[in-house]
Amino acid sequence: MDSQQKGMARLRWTGAVALVLLIADLVSLSAGQDLTGQFVSCADSQRLCHLNCVVPKERSDTEKAWPVNQPMTKDQVSECVDKCDTEKDACSDSEELLTNQDCMLDCSRKYDTSMKKCVSMVSNTARSTFDQNLDSCSIKASSKMDACSTECVGMEDYKLGGWSFPEDMSEVKAKYDAYKALADEA
Numbered sequence: 135m136d137s138q139q140k141g142m143a144r145l146r147w148t149g150a151v152a153l154v155l156l157i158a159d160l161v162s163l164s165a166g167q168d169l170t171g172q173f174v175s176c177a178d179s180q181r182l183c184h185l186n187c188v189v190p191k192e193r194s195d196t197e198k199a200w201p202v203n204q205p206m207t208k209d210q211v212s213e214c215v216d217k218c219d220t221e222k223d224a225c226s227d228s229e230e231l232l233t234n235q236d237c238m239l240d241c242s243r244k245y246d247t248s249m250k251k252c253v254s255m256v257s258n259t260a261r262s263t264f265d266q267n268l269d270s271c272s273i274k275a276s277s278k279m280d281a282c283s284t285e286c287v288g289m290e291d292y293k294l295g296g297w298s299f300p301e302d303m304s305e306v307k308a309k310y311d312a313y314k315a316l317a318d319e320a
Contacts, residue, residue: 183218
């Protein structure tokens with residue numbers, strides 16, 4: 135491979151990496167949620183589709199799969215993204231989903247308020263120490279958001295997906311219950 139071919143290969147690779155970083159940046163700016171099933175919005179599906187467009191995968195039009203072969207071309211990625219956008223345009227969110235999203239937005243505001251309140255009470259000298267530090271603030275705020283999210287979904291422990299703790303995990307269950315109890319603290 136001569137220097138011109140190496141330069142072109144490096145340029146293609148740099149372009150692919152830049153596209154991945156751009157999409158990752160756009161996804162990080164979007165409002166994420168960990169809900170599944172009936173609570174997946176059209177925008178959630180579109181973001182996942184966009185990510186799937188840039189995730190390296192086996193290509194049928196080449197002899198060897200990535201990373202040995204060349205990444206998808208800009209046109210192939212663009213075609214995939216256009217398909218995602220077309221599917222999003224044809225999609226519509228239900229009233230139940232929109233209501234749930236509003237509820238979740240209120241939960242995220244509660245998280246933000248709880249986090250700011252707790253952080254403001256932690257002294258600069260205690261921030262890196264055990265117990266009354268930023269981690270405990272985050273844990274308390276997260277428990278409040280989890281309790282609120284459970285109310286939005288209308289299902290107790292929806293994150294567990296119907297799974298329950300086996301009897302031999304009673305100590306772990308006790309810690310989980312203690313975490314949930316943090317939501318009731320002021």
